[in-house]
Structure formats: structure tokens, C-alpha cells
Amino acid sequence: MDEASDESKKEQMAIVHRYVDKKGYIQERFFDLVHVKDTSSSTLYSSICETLTSYELVVENLRGKGYDGSSNMHGEFKGLQALFLKDYPCAYYIHCMAHRLQLALVAAARELASGASYKRQDELQASKAAEIAELLESGEINTGKGANQIGTLKHAGDTRWSSHFTSISSFIRMYNPLCTVLENIK
Template sequence: MLKLLASYNKEIRDVVLENAPQNGKYIASSIQKEILHIFAQKVQKEIRKEINGSKFCIIIDESRDISKKEQMAIVLRFVDGDGIVREQFLQLAHVKDTTSKTLKEDISTVLSNHELSIANLRGQGYDGANNMRGEWNDLQALFMKDCPYAYYVHCQAHQLQLALIAATREVSEVYDFLKDLIFIVNVVSFSSRRHDELQDS
């Protein structure tokens, strides 16, 4: 990352890597994480500035990462000052579980930390999971109680994925190919030796 920054900025290039003092290479993982954290804060500040107190929508997807932690990606969709619809990734947040109550609390906390009011929420986009789209006590319903204009829309990317899965099942050759491909990827990715052999070939 420092090499990339140094290639664009002479001031940085003059003080990092081989030009850095012997005890200050800035390549330790803790330093790299701190640099990334600073970048993230600056990007998030710019996103807040672009929204500027106006209405916005949230697009949420959660997934378990390689360390078996549930992670929730939060994307904001809004119209900027020039009238252009923008989608900006805001934050990746760790969640204890994926119950609708926990997700709502975590999303509300993230929005609050970024000084974004739920009163300005005008849309919600999630996958079709039951904990997200239910009409009574699920995530979209919980937000609708706080903000009745925060309408739920099933995420188009997830709908496309479901349509593609259904379509590929009808063409056995495509279905078999994708099934075999997934198997190969799983076999290779779970073994560092097989991964290295594939890289070397």
C-alpha cells in the first residue's frame, strides 16, 4: 500500500520504505492497519458530507468470513448534490448473530456513529432471508416502525442470483459444470499444498 501511495505522492515517497529512517519503515501490520483506519475515516467523512443530511437508503448483506465471524456490509444509496444517484460502501461491521433485533441494533449504532439519522431513511435493500423481509418482527418491519417511509426492496443482485440458479438447473450441462467448478475450488482452497501446486502449474 505504501508503494502505491509513494508512486503518486513525492512527499510520501521521500519519507517511506527505503527513504525512511532505519527504525521507521511503516510496514508493520499494526501501522498498516492504522493507515487503513485513517483512510476509512476520511472516506466515511466524505460520504457523510455528500449525503449532507438528506434522505438515504441502506443496502445490507451479511456473511460469515473465513474466521467464522458474521460480518455485515453496509452500503448507502443516496442522491448527491448534483442529482446523481450514488451507492457508497460505508462500513463492514461484525455482528454477534443475524437475528433481526441484533441486526437492527447494529445498523442503528453504525448509522448513529456516522451521524446519519434513521428519520432520513427512505429505503431498505436486503436479501430474501426470512430474518430480513418478514412483515411483522423482522428487520424491514423493525425499521418501518421507526420510519414508515423506509420501504423494503428485495436486493436485485440476490434476485438475479436466484434466477440464475433456477435457470442453470434446467440446463444439465451448465448445472454439472458449475457444480464441478465449485467442488474444484473448494478442494483447492482448503489445502495450502494444492493451492501452491496450482499456482506453480
């Protein structure tokens, strides 16, 4: 389960159902998208229970829940996991592996970026400028207003997945110059 604001600034909770099928295979399916008035643990708790019950699923059969590590989710006394464990002792909390991976990748990227000197950043931009000049000369790209900007690498946010598109897009644009700079460092 995860929650986020949509474009209209309404809080939405996405529920993914993970289960073992009759053949013993683990299945994972998008289950529902539920509007919630706020992201307090009590609101999320009642929304999850209501949603599962509305699909005639028995909440007592819940064996695990996975979500991020924010205090409203994993808080030991008032978090969502505490509310579930109080009523359903077999429903264990598991910190979502996608969120863990996300936090690890962001930390590694931040470490690399903060270690990048101005000299390296200047070298990266000079390499990109040389690439643009070469592509213009060969006719592979055209000139135009706002075209062929040098740019820089953008960093992804810690927990907002939407920032990754910008980060990956900048990485793709800067891939060749980045390889050149890394070869020079090597």
C-alpha cells in the same frame, strides 16, 4: 446490507450507502463492515442504527433498505424490514436486485443442468478430452501430474457468492467443448 461469515466464522454485516448527490445523480458507496454477534433481525436492526448514528447520519432520513429475501430480513412481522417500518414508516424494504438476479440465474442453470442427459454429459467430456489431446499434440500444453483434467461444469450455489468463482472457472475451462456440444445439439 448483507451479512455473511468471514474466514474466522465471525458474522460480518456489510453496509452500502446509496444516495442522491447534490447534482441529482445516484451514488452507491461501500459504507462499513460491522461485526455482529448473530443474524437475528433485532441484532441487525440495532447494529445498522448504531452504525448510521456513529457517522452522524439521521436514521429518520432513511428512505429505503435493500437486502435478500430471507425470513430474518423481509419477515412481515419480526423481520428486519418490519422493525424498521414500525419505527421509520418511510424506510421501505426493497428486495436486493442482485439477489433476485442471482436466484433467477441459479434457477435457470439448474433447469438446464437437470435437463442434461448422461449422453450430453458424456459428449461434453469426450469433447474436452479431444481438446486436451489436440493441445498436447500441438505442444500448447504440457503433461504433468494432475494437469489436463477433463472436469465437468460446476453449479453455483443459490445464495453464496463464493461458489460462483468455481462455477465460472469450470465454465471457462469447458467453454470450447461446451460450444461444440451446443453446436451438435443445434
